[in-house]
Amino acid sequence: NAGVxxxxxxxxxxxxxxxxxxxxxxxxxxxxxxxxxxxxMGLRLIHYSVGAGITDQGEVPNGYNVSRSTTEDFPLRLLxxxxxxxxxxxxxxxxxxxxxxxxxxxxxxxxx
Amino acid sequence: KQEVTQIPAALSVxxxxxxxxxxxxxxxxxxxxxxxxxxPGKGLTSLLLIQSSQREQTSGRLNASLDKSSGRSxxxxxxxxxxxxxxxLCAVGEETSGSxxxxxxxxxxxxxx
Numbered sequence: 227n228a229g230v231x232x233x234x235x236x237x238x239x240x241x242x243x244x245x246x247x248x249x250x251x252x253x254x255x256x257x258x259x260x261x262x263x264x265x266x267m268g269l270r271l272i273h274y275s276v277g278a279g280i281t282d283q284g285e286v287p288n289g290y291n292v293s294r295s296t297t298e299d300f301p302l303r304l305l306x307x308x309x310x311x312x313x314x315x316x317x318x319x320x321x322x323x324x325x326x327x328x329x330x331x332x333x334x335x336x337x338x
Numbered sequence: 339k340q341e342v343t344q345i346p347a348a349l350s351v352x353x354x355x356x357x358x359x360x361x362x363x364x365x366x367x368x369x370x371x372x373x374x375x376x377x378p379g380k381g382l383t384s385l386l387l388i389q390s391s392q393r394e395q396t397s398g399r400l401n402a403s404l405d406k407s408s409g410r411s412x413x414x415x416x417x418x419x420x421x422x423x424x425x426x427l428c429a430v431g432e433e434t435s436g437s438x439x440x441x442x443x444x445x446x447x448x449x450x451x
């Protein structure tokens with residue numbers, strides 16, 4: 227049982243480039259979400275999904291896009307990378323509302 | 339807007355000591371509260387989940403309590419070990435959507451042999 231898998235683990239981008247952070251879970255979880263973790267700011271919610279075909283914005287959604295075409299996958303797209311998006315990104319999932327949240331290992335992104 | 343505060347930011351104790359980590363939140367209308375552990379360079383691991391109707395949860399040497407009315411939770415670690423060294427984060431779930439969490443910044447715990 228792999229749990230929540232994120233790729234890539236590390237990525238360096240130049241300002242203006244686009245990329246997609248992948249997230250997949252094999253636990254048949256309905257809820258999936260993306261957080262970013264920054265020193266002094268804690269973890270902040272970017273986008274979340276309550277099921278396939280349904281997504282919503284979190285606290286810091288600007289500059290990011292998501293889609294949920296399947297229960298298993300929840301990719302996060304950076305449309306035009308900016309230095310302010312340098313961060314560690316975590317994908318997390320839970321079986322249902324209010325259940326235990328499972329996190330991936332994180333993706334460390336640097337934007338130059 | 340919910341705000342979650344964890345005090346202290348860092349804590350260093352000798353092995354074997356019992357210790358308490360604190361978490362406070364500003365809006366008592368919560369769905370649940372979770373305690374997580376994060377090791378350097380790693381993701382978060384859920385330790386305990388307390389539903390808003392519960393007062394406490396226990397797992398091994400860990401005990402978490404919740405007092406909604408005062409906006410506080412504590413994580414008690416008994417007989418601490420060097421392997422407990424990590425950052426501990428608490429997160430509060432919104433009343434309308436328990437999976438949408440607001441996190442504290444964490445307490446960095448070091449247990450010295």
